[in-house]
Amino acid sequence: MRSSTSGTGSRANALWGKGGKRANALWGRGGRSSLIATVAALTLIAPLAAVAGGSPAADVGAGTFVSADLLAKAKQNPGTKIHVIIQSSSGAADASAKVSGIGAQLRRRLSLIGAVAADMPAGRLAALAKQPGLTITADAPVKLSGSLSSSTQLWPYASGVSGLWGSTFSPAPQAPTIAVVDSGIQANRADFDGGARVLGNVNLTSLPNNSPGDGRGHGTFVAGIAAGSAAGAAGAAPNARILSIDVMDDSGKAYTSDVIAACDYILANKAAFNIRVANFSLHSSAKNHFYNDPLDRAVEKLWFNGVFVVAAAGNYGSSGGPSGVLYAPGNDPFVLTVGAVDVGTSVYRYDDSVAPWSAWGYTEDGFSKPEVAAPGRYMVGPVPSTATLVTERPDHVVSLGYMELSGTSFAAPVVAGAAAQILARHPSWSPDQVKGALMLTAAPLANAGNAAGVGEIRAARAASTGAPPNANAG
Template identity: 65%
Template sequence: MRESTGWKRGVRSNALWGSGSRGESRKNALWGSGGRDGRRFAMAALVALTLVVPLSAAADDGGGKSGKGGKGNGTYISPGLLENADKKPNQKLHVIIQSTAGTSGAVDSVNGLGADIRRRLQSADAVAVDITAGKLSSLAKKSGLTITPDSTVKLSATASTTQLWPYTSGNAYLWGSYTNPAPQAPTIAVVDSGIDAKRADFDGGNRVAAQVNLSSMTPNSPGDGRGHGTFVAGIAAGSAPGFAGAAPNAKIVSLDVMDDTGTARTSDVIAACDWILANKGTYNIRVANFSLHSGARTNFYNDPLDRAVEKLWFNNVFVVAAAGNYGTASGPSGVMYAPGNDPFVMTVGAIDLGTSVYATDDTAAPWSAWGYTEDGFSKPEIGAAGRYMIGAVPTGSTLVAERPDHIVSPGYMELSGTSFAAPVVAGAAAQVLARHPNWTPDQVKGALMLTARSLPSAVRGSLGVGGVNAYRAAMLTSAPNPNLVLRRFVTGDQRFDAASWLATVQASASWADASWADASWADASWSAASWADASWADASWADASWADASWADASWADASWADSAGDGVGSQPAASSAAINSLQP
């Protein structure tokens, strides 16, 4: 950052060592004038420093390293505030100003700067004020001030929840503690209806890195008029006491693509993918959540939304997609819509956690879609809690208006859907990447599949390889690549070569030439993930007619396709061919 006159940083002579040489300043600043009284003063000064340094570090909002705040004539400004002053000079900030001249000196320091004094803090020789970020440069030129964010105060340094799903998914065991904080998770992009950023769930907006409105539909209220995106983001990364999400220290980028009815155009969702691709480095976006699906059944290699999410995947962004809520209790529905039908991304089905804390009675929610895609890939790959979920919603949202009987407390309601299973896995992926930042999306997918917990009561395949277990996945030291066979068709410019893939499957229905052995499944310990039960033979690759890639000749009788035509319990009708629907039944 550019330094201005009177705003010098890191000048040791001014901060600790006095104005002379190190030896002279040590005598003047800390050690006094010598003798026993001098040593007593020195000890008191050292104790004071020991206490002050952690407190100033705690007040830093994470915008920079400790010790690099603005200093001028002894004035200190928290680095995070300096970044706001430089990037968003017109933003209103909540700050606490301490003064060596006492509370009156702190009050005098903001005279003429248009600041609103909210409270005088006599015990701290300070005032709490609201001030425009650009005015910090004026304060930096004054002497004897310490300026820090008036940040939210938490009862403890760890997340808390009253729900079961954070524990069954393994996420809660990765939250850390006051003495052993969790590593910083990467940013999660939530492509949805926006979020209500100022909620306690997102630390009053401190963890919302960006909010972008890309919706071309109306009406679309500011923030989150629908409420769906806030609910999803809270499950992925909420931090409110009692309602913590899967990765409560992750930052969030909100891409608003939906109107207040929960509908978006496919082009708006693709525009969100473009934005993530262009800005992933700036915001450290490593995970993107799509709790939505297209209204048009297509082959994945022809669908523009599938191509867009693949581009994210190939550029190191882990993509999570909801399976959909058009499943039935009578048999597999298939997973027919983008982006959940894409073989690269991780598609998530919804688990009904049953009535006990054990996995023995966990099953797929009756409306959770599962089965084969148009191209013969089995979906979903994994399951996560998605029924009777409690999450954050704006009180004025259309979801609250439509379902007032689902409100469990002010600002929170109970909902079900694969929409809310997906962010459990998005948060789990962020937790894994916090501990393995160099892993690729393929490796994260492999780790989550390898360590999935067995669900003996679930119909085979309805929840992929089982229920997500973030803790076990994060503890791995290496991970297999479940997309290795498909990776051979990814070109140097990070595009999927559909023509080559089609030529391969047309030439060999059994995929013998695709070398499934190269995926090294045998080298992985798949027993825990119950791969034996997944049985690739059941996919009937050999019986499928790859000649036209339409699966028209495949024997679907066992999949009961004819029985799955109706809307299932809690299902939501598919959107029109021009639209995207959010996924809560």
């Protein structure tokens, strides 16, 4: 069980890794490099040139890492085309130069992480692996973290965000912009003041089956939970502006490289749009250690540059025990990962429970996730009437333009909106402090163990915290 929070903000339980209480040596204050060095020392890692079965792979260049799953796939099917992300220790230009001449087709430069995305014959992977200084991983399909169910709309009160809405006589301070990396947004609806609060609908998907706005419906729903303002359907931060970045096609598919490109766009436009929060209600389908994963590296660039990153834990959990949190970006130790809670039939926590499908447990690197949980089951939110979600599940439409959905996809934007509300009141706080405030004030759930992290968020209490701990420092 959890212990109380000490004055330094550390919690003495398994949340902070397999060693129990977080140690300065593990988290440190040197950013990502200090953490990588410690994890590398504490984690038993397979040899970089090993394939899934443990047999030797082709020779690799000095300092080069190739995903074992990718090597195995290439060996089994050398004639197929594979989608890869190639990171170079010398930057994107070097990565681009090294993929030329091996029959690869360059799809996107990912300057944010010094990488390129390319399509190449699987049989040429061994030749690319001989180049030095590369990290080669799959440009894996990205999955949404939402499923379908029904709603009661108690969540704004159960999570405490309603206490931050303000009133006519005491309006809430202006919240910063929330970037929603998803399937787009139907901007011209009452939920977003007819589009007045939507700063842009940026299309970065590489896939062809993508309608203008939001052909899937998932992104509109997520944005509505984070920052909707329609009567009777207010989101967590109803006055926040929204930047929509569309990385999904109409079936809900995306490339990891497109999500990384979204991170690049957010960082480049952070100051112009006052982006302080980014929501990722999605996850990769490829397992990697966080220090090799290109998407983890991209979201960390946001975090270390002052953007609070919220990631859905995923919907592959089981009531039978921990599933682990195995995919980027939810597996990253710095960002805040969110699990889903069923708020029951009241605003009180006595009947709250972790949704049985909400992923939880250790990452590949031994970090316990999620850190917190928020309402994510039986949620009602806006969806375009022409979206594929409506076509697939018309029985979940509750009224014109609204559906009932469940998933960690919809718990994450509750926290994204709460973070925007906190930053409206504490604009000087860093992402580490916002994370610390949310964790410090979270309410433990009975019999949940670590499935809800340290507990269910209490947004109003988090916003009233005087001096929050740095959650990413011992």
